[in-house]
Amino acid sequence: MNSENVQTKWGQFISLIIVFFFWGFVGSANDILIPVFKKVFTLTQLQSQLVAWAFYVAYFVGSLIFFLVSLRSDVLQKFGYKKTLSAGLLLSAVGSFLFIPAATMESFPFFLTALFTVGLGFSIQQIVANPLAIKMGSPESGAHRLTLAGGLNSFGTTMGGIILAIALFGMGDNKKTNLSLEDIKLPFIILGLAFIAVAIFMYFSKIEDPAKQEEAKIDDAPSTFRIFDYPQLYLGMLAIFIYVGTEVTIISNLPALLHTKEFGGILEDAISPFIALYWGSLMIGRWNGGVNVFNTTNLVNTALKFIVPALAFGVIIGANIFAAHDVSAFYIYPLWILLFIAVSFVGGKNAGKTLMLFGLSGLAMMFAGLVVTDTETAKFFFISGGLFLSIMWPSIFDLAIAGLGKNTGKASSFLIMMILGGGIIPLIQGAICDLDLTNPSGILGISYTHFSYVVPLAGFAYLAFYGFYCPKILQKQGIYQIKSKGSGH
Numbered sequence: 006m007n008s009e010n011v012q013t014k015w016g017q018f019i020s021l022i023i024v025f026f027f028w029g030f031v032g033s034a035n036d037i038l039i040p041v042f043k044k045v046f047t048l049t050q051l052q053s054q055l056v057a058w059a060f061y062v063a064y065f066v067g068s069l070i071f072f073l074v075s076l077r078s079d080v081l082q083k084f085g086y087k088k089t090l091s092a093g094l095l096l097s098a099v100g101s102f103l104f105i106p107a108a109t110m111e112s113f114p115f116f117l118t119a120l121f122t123v124g125l126g127f128s129i130q131q132i133v134a135n136p137l138a139i140k141m142g143s144p145e146s147g148a149h150r151l152t153l154a155g156g157l158n159s160f161g162t163t164m165g166g167i168i169l170a171i172a173l174f175g176m177g178d179n180k181k182t183n184l185s186l187e188d189i190k191l192p193f194i195i196l197g198l199a200f201i202a203v204a205i206f207m208y209f210s211k212i213e214d215p216a217k218q219e220e221a222k223i224d225d226a227p228s229t230f231r232i233f234d235y236p237q238l239y240l241g242m243l244a245i246f247i248y249v250g251t252e253v254t255i256i257s258n259l260p261a262l263l264h265t266k267e268f269g270g271i272l273e274d275a276i277s278p279f280i281a282l283y284w285g286s287l288m289i290g291r292w293n294g295g296v297n298v299f300n301t302t303n304l305v306n307t308a309l310k311f312i313v314p315a316l317a318f319g320v321i322i323g324a325n326i327f328a329a330h331d332v333s334a335f336y337i338y339p340l341w342i343l344l345f346i347a348v349s350f351v352g353g354k355n356a357g358k359t360l361m362l363f364g365l366s367g368l369a370m371m372f373a374g375l376v377v378t379d380t381e382t383a384k385f386f387f388i389s390g391g392l393f394l395s396i397m398w399p400s401i402f403d404l405a406i407a408g409l410g411k412n413t414g415k416a417s418s419f420l421i422m423m424i425l426g427g428g429i430i431p432l433i434q435g436a437i438c439d440l441d442l443t444n445p446s447g448i449l450g451i452s453y454t455h456f457s458y459v460v461p462l463a464g465f466a467y468l469a470f471y472g473f474y475c476p477k478i479l480q481k482q483g484i485y486q487i488k489s490k491g492s493g494h
Contacts, residue, residue, distance in 0.1 A: 018141045020210045022154040023203055024090065024130050027097070029161025029284070031123060031196070032253075034169045035060055036280045038116075038189075040260040040273040041173070045186065046113045049442070050261050050454075054435035057257050059117035060124040061249065061427030067128025068422035072415065081133065081414060087212050090133045094204035097126030101197030108186040119193075126200075131421045135402060136413060137212075153295030155398060159288030163281050163321060167328050168192075170277035230412045236478050238416050241405025244471040245423035248397050250430025251367075251464030255390045256283045257431040258457060261438050262387070265454050268380045278330040279384070282338065283391045285321035289314045289342060290395020293349060310349065314342050334381065341370075341389040349396070357476035360400040364469025367393035371462035375455070387458055390465075397468060404475045408484045434460040 035056055043053035074080055081089060100122030107115035138154050172192045232239050259279060263271040271279075296309045318339065325332045348366050352359030367390050374386035402420060409416045437460065440453035448456050 017210070017212045018138065018150065018154075020207070020212055021134060021138060021141070022157045024094065024134055024207070025154045025158035026161040027094075027200070027203070028127055028130070029158040029163075030165035030168075031097075031127075032060075033162040033165035033256075033280060033284050034192075035120070036256050036260070037166050037169045037173065037277060039257055040264075040276060042113060042116065044273060048113075049435075050258070050438040051432060051435040053261075054257060054431040055117060056120060057253050057431045058428035059120045061253065061424055061429075063121045063124025064128040064131065064424035064427070065422045066121075067125045068132060068418045068424075071129065071132055072418040072422075075415065075418065079414070086133050086137055087207055087210065090130055090212075091204040091208040093126045093129030093133070094200050094207065095126070096129065097123045098197045098200035098204070100124070100126060101193045101200060104193035105190050108189050111186055128421060128424070131424070132418050135421070136406075136417045153291070155395070156288060156291035156295045159284060159291050159395070160320070162284030163288050164324060166277045166280035166284065167324050170274070171328055174274045230415050232419065235409060235412075235416070237407060237475050237482075238405050238409065238419070240471055240475060240478075241401055242419055242423045244401045244405070244468060245398075245420050246426035247430070247464045247467050248394065248401060248426070249424045250426030251390070251461045251468070252287075252394050253427035254431040254434045254464075255387060255458075255461050256280060258434050258438060258454070259283065259384075259387065261435075262454050262458075263384065265441075265452055267452060267455065268384060275330075277328070278325045278332055278335075279388065281321055281325060282335060283388045285317065286341075286389060286391030287395040288320070289317040290345060290349075290392050292317045293346070294396045294399075310346055314346060315339075318342060337382075338385060338389075341385060341392060345389075345392040345395075348393070355476070356400045356403055357472050360397060360404070360472025361469050362472070363393045363396060364465050364467075364472055367465035368462055368469060371458055371465060375451070375458055375462070387461075390461060393465070401468075401471065404471075404479070407479055408482055430460060430464065434458075 039053050039056045042048060042056060043050070071080065084092075100119050103119035103122055104116070107119050134154075138150050141150060169192055173188050232242070260271075260273070260276045262268055263276065263279060292313045293310060296306060296313055301309065322332055322335065325335075344366070348362050349359070352362050370386045370389045370393065374383045377383045377386060405420055406413050406416050434457045437457035438454040441447065444453060447453055
């Protein structure tokens, strides 16, 4: 067994990644709420995207507050990681319970306030959990550990949409299409209670704070922290902004795309299988990347690169079958999974190269989705964006904080602020979708809702650029820790 696995604190790590599940669960629940609120409150597509805006702008606000407080006092060192993490969970619980008066008052702004509060709690959790996951073992396997945590996050997103859809619409012969806002109360009461239970569990867990000596690795680091002293950071902040925005906008606007006549006019109660497949695609990629955390032979590692995605796809299909959804059209999707596996092998050990290749692959998928005339196939090109986004978070995060030394904590808060992209970029795509209201003839032979997927195409282009350019920045600084001892993501 190598030092990588000896140093990984598995007991503490497993306790930590529970919160990653909740981030995913609530994130995919938003994708069910968007078309529901659009119908109940008679919203435009742009207005419906305020659901994503309220949730993700909270990350920016929470991280900004955290940073400003940290200028006076190091919150994590003063209160500890466990207490700060528990506080974030309790704040998300408050947000969940706010869904009750929001539903009673039938107020869309109140729902946005509730989502904002949940997201505010998540911002605190993210600031603590991401760097903590990276530091729970060897630095060389930090990105892989974060990928493994992201795998559980994606399991949450895969199951969240399905479970909430069952709670709201029912299943099988009892399925309903007309929804009352009263139906929203019980799922979020349960979610709030779950947040409280996990907060208590985290508070009494054995998670240890990282060693303080890790705060000073660079002797010549500036005494005053300035973002523009670190190009890997400010370009990485933009990468996180675009990454999260691209991840969210693809799925947030997918119900509107599938509702169009050219894509089959799919209604709100039938959207959840496609939401599950998209978020399940991220799960496939992250489970695949998580294989690298374990100490195995090359042969076993290669085999797991095929076996694990197959198991993850089986989870997606099984969950949908359990929910009585017809997923026969999904059986062609393993073709995209095999393409993803091939790209992951080409990327090898280099995080920057892998990020570049996945960015280019995602760009190609969005382009294909725009130009392929068979819409039954085109929607799978768009959904496959989840596969190629799956490994990007840990790769960007690891590249962006490389060489930051004692400023890693501050840099982390800035990176989490950039989750704001998940609230801004969907608004842009939603505004393009709404052009169909005044221009029903569309553009270039397709509807504006279909054409709107040029937005994630542009996002993938920048992410490919960051993967190409950031390693060059780090090499100029004498930093060569962009390769891991494990296999590619």
